[in-house]
Amino acid sequence: MSPMHYTRDNMAGLLRGHDINPTHQRIEIAYALFSRQEHLSADQVMAVVNTRHSETSKATVYNTLRLFLEKGLVREVIVDPCKVFFDPNTSPHHHLYEVDSGKLSDIDAEHVQISGLPPLPAGMVTEVIDLIVRVRRKD
Amino acid sequence: MSPMHYTRDNMAGLLRGHDINPTHQRIEIAYALFSRQEHLSADQVMAVVNTRHSETSKATVYNTLRLFLEKGLVREVIVDPCKVFFDPNTSPHHHLYEVDSGKLSDIDAEHVQISGLPPLPAGMVTEVIDLIVRVRRKD
């Protein structure tokens, strides 16, 4: 399969495929995330979407990101208190967080093995396993 | 070794051992965490310390918890946006987080194996690896 190329035009299909009614604002927010393929905070999404002229409100950015989450279009990464990142990559993967700079990058899950976890409490099911490697500059 | 029994009296020694000048407030905050051996948020620490009568300010609670962090007396666990938990257990271990109830419990690291992590970026050193198993009630 050829490398996916994200345009505003194919955002509508992506949204429909996740049972999300594609509106102008939703397309812009999805495009911000998927065209960059980066971890963005709500604030950053807000800034990207409103670069040219203010066209999407704070409430809509937050509502839309939560909608994307519920529909499984994006994933949430919590590395910093009070700063949620939204991740367009929903395939299972881990994260490397540089605490000094705040830089967050992906770790491919393919070669990572986690074994020996104890059984879950009765009646519980795993939602996700978050593995975050926190690193800092040596000395 | 016999199971440790935490009292206000031995908090002073614990603090000194971590290069922290033991004051009344610091002893109370350490005692709140270590006598319970639980994960507490700043708010919860605040509530515990001020049960009888108000004696420790919000600023001191936050400053003290950050001081404990820097000195390696406690560890920070970030599972929920905008709610940091402080953990008196600084030995390497992992966490189980029940997303519905907010209940946070320890997973012993002894039998958990994480392998296949890629090499770190040059000049970086691992501060901590956080493994969080997020679970929810089945159906």
Next chain:
DNA sequence: CAGCAATCTGGACTTTGTCTAATTTCCGGA
């Protein structure tokens, strides 16, 4: 006791996110 550094404090402030009531947009039927 006086001087001085460390610590503590109330309260203003910031950041991130939520909520709500009012408006706008969208769409199907008459």
Next chain:
DNA sequence: TCCGGAAATTAGACAAAGTCCAGATTGCTG
């Protein structure tokens, strides 16, 4: 095309968690 209602968006008030600061208190040491 026009109308009515549902869905979506909006501004701005509000809330929660945490930071900051200038002034007060504490506890040494000389």
